[in-house]
Amino acid sequence: MNNRLNIAKTYKLYIDGKFVRSESGRFEALQINEDSVVVNICRASRKDFRNAVSSSRKAVDGWWARTAYNRSQILYRIAETMDGRKEQFLEELQCCGMKTKAAEKEFETAVDRFVYYAGWADKFQQLFSTVNPVSSSHFNFSLPENQGVIAIMAPISSPLTGLVSLIAPAICAGNTVVCLTSGNASLAGITLAEALHASDVPAGVVNLLTGIESELAPHFASHLDVNGIVYGGSDSHISKQIEVDAAENLKRVKIFLNGDWSDEAIHSPYDILQHCEIKTTWHPIGT
């Protein structure tokens, strides 16, 4: 018999490129397998969320100022780093209650999705921009720009693919994000932070929190320095209240109630477009 004790991982929040515990000191105990092993997950507070928003706000101009080619490479790098940690992700997905095959599919789809959006990062602008034939002597063109800070509430039903399907198009469009992964999805969800941390993603571009959806939703939706909110959960009361609260500063709202995240058809460059603003510029043509 092996006498060596396992070294259990301490799961932390990922804010501003650092792994930190919740400032609140609160935690949630997750029972992760039949042997009743318990993992303590940080229960993020409103204050943690606000810190994460500050971090994302600080990071947004720099992320947007990078070249599209560079953003594309960083997204691809996330896929590379994830793939190298396959065993760890599979283990955590299974701890969350997924069967081996399902966990493999969940992981592979998530990785492929980063590859998919990596490819779009330097192309969607061409697809969605126009030169407009106005009836006056002006050069007039419309381009997609980023929106800013996007708050994301990821689904529990799809710990990795769901999370990645919401993060990837948002950061592909040059936004920074604060994401919540909750319940049983937390283990694999927060482990994504380790892959992000090792993938040249600048601090603050993706902040990851673990916590309770119903507790944090009002704060996500009402924060005045958040430009957009995506809800990927399954509670229609929460999603409705998010829409009401988000109206206060007219956040762009996207609701995916019970989305089928494994479906290939769920992702397209139009998911990037919904995280963009279209800017139109007029310039005279003269002498």
Next chain:
Amino acid sequence: MVDLKDFTENYAPAPEGVEHVKLKDSYHLFINGEFQKPTSGKTMTTINPATEEKLAEVAFADEQDVNAAVKSARDAYTNIWSKLPQKERGKYIYRIARAIQERSREFAIIESLDGGKPIRESRDVDIPLAAAHFFYNAGWADKLEYAFPGRKANALGVAGQIIPWNFPLLMAAWKIAPALACGNTVVLKPAETTPLTALKLAELFQDIDLPPGVVNIVTGDGSTGSNLVSHPDVNKVAFTGSTAVGKSIKKTLAGTSKRYTLELGGKAAHIIFEDAALDQAVEGIVNGIFFNQGHVCCAGSRLYVQEGIQDELLAKLKSRMESLIIGDPLDKNTDIGAINSKNQLDKIQELTFSGKDQGGEIYQSDSCSLPEKGYWFHPTLITNVSQSHRVVQEEIFGPVLAIQSFRTVEEAIEKANNTPYGLSGGVWTDKGAKLFKITKKIRAGVMWANTFNKFDPASPFGGYKESGVGREGGLHGLYPYVELI
């Protein structure tokens, strides 16, 4: 310097004739291709804001009327419009465009009578652009498969559209044209103070044989609009108006699958650099804030002048203001017409006085005396203000310009972006690299570089942040009216 004041006073009146304009004493609701009396029998009066004289009685639509209009639009969608080949839908929209062009003078005169805007603007801007919007969108009707790569565009169904009083017919065109081109039917609610050109448009729809119910027009007040927004059989809401109402609409729509576009308020920064062509910039500033009495959501209402040229630019601007002609909207020489309503005049006065109370210095040209009847406001500059002043923060929606200075490019960008709004912005400089740095960094949906307040049906329009959601015009203006499969 030439004294422009003498020049101005030498203009003889040149009023536009109104003889050939046909206005009825009263207008009913346009539902299912017919003018119908409102069920409540209630009416409202629309007046000429330049004279305070009554123009016509207009029906007030209550909930029952809105229900009838939505049902008519739904029936027309199911039975007629969605079954029509796309190219035939397009041909109807072309017909609308042509008919507006044919009657453009009548529309222009009524627009100026009902809304107070100078005939020069309604004749040269509002009406031609309204026709152009129909013409542009007509061509999309049978080409949508090329607009959205990889996806099929389906119509949404019934669109409920609420429009403001600053560009009545033009806003109707912005809303109706893309909706029809994408295969939807429409219930339109015109603004309370400017319903007449929309009702004339309804007459035009009858004349060109647009199938009954494809467009329905219900006049009324905020409660009419509210009934339309919350109607369960409306699939899409398009609203142009104040940010406060836009937010409440968004709240009403929470939990429904209704799509929406909101085109809301603005407080655009207009930035003038030392190296700008100053005389052209002055024309841009005047057009930016005094066009349509400043009743423009994208008006350049915050002027930022680089420090070194502040005195020179202000002198030029004041001199230019001396030559602005304020008065009879129907006079072809008029630059600035009447304020749209008593309510709006009160609001402009209140905010302008707040500027004074907070320490601002007010300058108004006295080149023109204002008519005794009607609602009028002098073109106004406010200097000695800071970012926190109400006149810098809040949308005035009148001919009032708040002026501040700046030193560096970074300071200009920071001040420009220091607002919850993000509809438009302007910059004047002869340096191309600086110009594109500014247009890129300002968080606003429309940027005018060395020009201002230009509009075109091919050019997308709409705001960042609290100035709205979605775009109108151009290819991007089709998105709000389709479901991509």
